Amino acid sequence: MENFVVSARKYRPSDFKSVVGQKHITTTLKNAIKNSHLAQAFLFCGPRGVGKTTCARILAKTINCENLKEEGEACNQCDSCLAFNSNSSFNVHELDAASNNSVDDIRSLVDQVRYPPQKGKYKIYIIDEVHMLSNQAFNAFLKTLEEPPKYAIFILATTEKHKIIPTILSRCQIFDFNRIQIKDIADHLAYIARTEEIDYEEEALRLIATKADGALRDALSIFDLIVTFSAGKKVTYQETISNLHILDYDYYFKVTEALLDESISSALLVFDEILKKGFDGHNFLVGLSEHFRELLVCKDPDMATLLQVSETARSRYVEQAGKASVSFLLSSLNICNQADLSYKSSKNQRLHVELVLMKLAKLPHALSLAAVAGNGAKKKA
Template sequence: MKNFVVSALKYRPASFDDVVGQDAVTKTLENAIKHNQVPQAMLFCGPRGVGKTTCARVLAKKINSNIEKTNSFSYNIFELDAASNNGVDDIRSLIEQVRIPPQTGNFKVYIIDEVHMLSGPAFNAFLKTLEEPPNYAIFILATTEKHKVIPTILSRCQIFDFKKISFADIKNFLIKISTKEEVNYDNEALSLVAKKSDGSLRDALSIYDRLVNYTEGNITKELTYENLNEVSYETYFQMIDIIKNGDIHEALILLDQIIKNGNNELNFIDGFSSHLRDLLVAKNINSKNLLNLDENLEKYYEKQSTGLTTNTILSAIEICDNCINKFRNSKNQRLLVEISLMKLCSLFEKKKKINDHNEQNSIIEKLENESESKEPENVTIIRKDKNKVDQNFNTRMVSGLSISSLKEKKRIVNENLLKSKIEEKKINKEEVTQEVLLKFWNKFSEDLNEKGEKNFSSILQLSEPTLKNNYEIHYTLSNNINKIELEKNKNKLLNFLSKNLKNDLLELILKVNKEKEKKFLYSAKEKFERMKKINPSIEKMRKDFKLGL
């Protein structure tokens, strides 16, 4: 059996020209070599799989004019894995080697990988050598976690920040090696690999090797989704369409199919949140380049985003984000995701009702304008005195002798019938003021207090509600406990306010003030005093049972 070499090693760059997506770093290093200005201590930092160790090896070869494309290293290049050689004795051994000048070539290059893993004493032992190395020694340190390297080391090094490799660069590289290896592929499949690698070319090549083996050299999008346990874009588009229609049952059925296909609930809700983010980005021409998708998929996103408002998408993302945060601690994780889908359906259904209501109002206004602007022939309009009757009241007398008058009579009947049908469906939405809101808010709190629901009543008195957009009631609480209690009873509160304020569109939005929450850390005595204010009978109980604080 022929020895297999993974793509990450097979296509490892042998020169700076072959390095993918790090043009700023490679150009700087090439110019430093060209002008003989190579620093003696360098720190390469950045995410995994972006070319730090590779660039260090290429640089080490070029410094000693060893630019042959081979895997062998000259005797002047030394590598130390700090993850497994992180003790002070290992660094002392390295320092001893540094004292010996090179036998061939001009420089000895020391590459220390994962340098952040060195212990504190090892870092301290290395300081002096790093600050004043021999003129023939060059140190290249590499790390994925720069913040773990002590400041005294950082100040002695010239720092090179490696960035994540772009989606386009990774995909183009995968296409290049697919062509070279004569592997068939779908564009969408390679796009998924590039996106899943999250800027790491090594991860992308690892996934690519896995797919080549799984698909036997024919990488299709269906097999890619299956092998990577990813939910397809088509499924997310389908879920959005279902949620837009407010169909809870269909949403739950589709979720069940997704789980049966091998995807877990967290993977779905996380991907759905990203899908909503992409829809938000697709709504604006200037931000479309943030999608990192093929042109065909971009068109689908743009098309679906046109039917959604920015506020609706943001609210949907917030629901998904809350679900993800609660997922780990949930005992019934599937139920948590299903509840989130129900909330999303309700959100879109509510927005749809508001839009339908606004459309009805526009129809009514249009009919009223038409009836006022067009007065038919052979029709006498008799208006009563404005002081005696309402100004909008008018009576039409139509002669029944002509065909035109009969047509007009039929038109008026149909118009009145349409108005009556629309008014039957009309939702109460009287204008609400802050003053009136506070009045009924306090009245509801007083009623609760009289009924003995003192805890709920006190929560409503913690701060004042604020009215926004004529139907949004924003209320800030001091902690999550009060928020949970108010959410349990908010329907009772909203029913009372809707009835008295004659507005069926009222919505209660609860927030927690984190800074204020920190201030509410009571001592035992303060807790008792606060409880006593809410329920004075506690003091009598304390005296009866001779309890102390």
């Protein structure tokens, strides 16, 4: 049986142009390589799964490439590139600072730095999770980081930049990686699906991208899970929300419709259906707040493009936003926010959410009475 390779490894970028969502980083690094403006110490910062270690490895391979391309990419054909791709390069050393964070580990690394490369221009040292180093290890590393040999380049990667001492930060060229946009993740998942000949629904890929919260590695892991569930045939929206235990936004449309119609019974019945499906009342409250926020955004047609949803879903948001007043949406957001803060301290949490729905259902009537009273006061004045 053929060994399965997870998508995060199988489709790991091997050059700068295949890195997703970090163009500001890759462009700067390629220009530095082309113009021979390489710093001797780099610090790659950012959340998990956005390509820090991947970019470090690509940079390490590219600066030792013997036949560098005009655009600053590695050729992937020379001896140096082939050795790197087969994990047999003697010029690239990786250290996991999470498990090698003592003074002795850093002293061992410093001792290695003294020896120049036997082949190639540079020796590259990639230190992952560098914030895990002890203060003593950082101090032992300082002098080497400030005045390394010309052939030594250090690439540090971390998810917690604030934990690194200022004396280390001042010696590095710092690159801040962004969370990857939902559209970029969805497009990359679509590319992988086409390559693997897997049918997919765009809404399903967008949902996976949203759930990943800007981390491409997380998105690829979720994608593999859904593909396995469907036996490698098709990634559908319904299967995705079922597997990820996500509440379908269709429920929020139904609840909001009931609230705008001032129908307490309809709203409570929808909420009862949600609870029977095993969803938590607190998650429902948070999701309802997000739904009201999306409707508020859609009150301005120009801002509707901010919604990271499909065209079909966006048209539904715009349509429902047309039925709800700004006053209703702002008041609803305030009520939901207060309920969110007091949810955990409530003794009867189901009743807590039901009372919120009852208040929201009577909100349009209360707002209309307030408007009438306000107009009456103006006439008397």
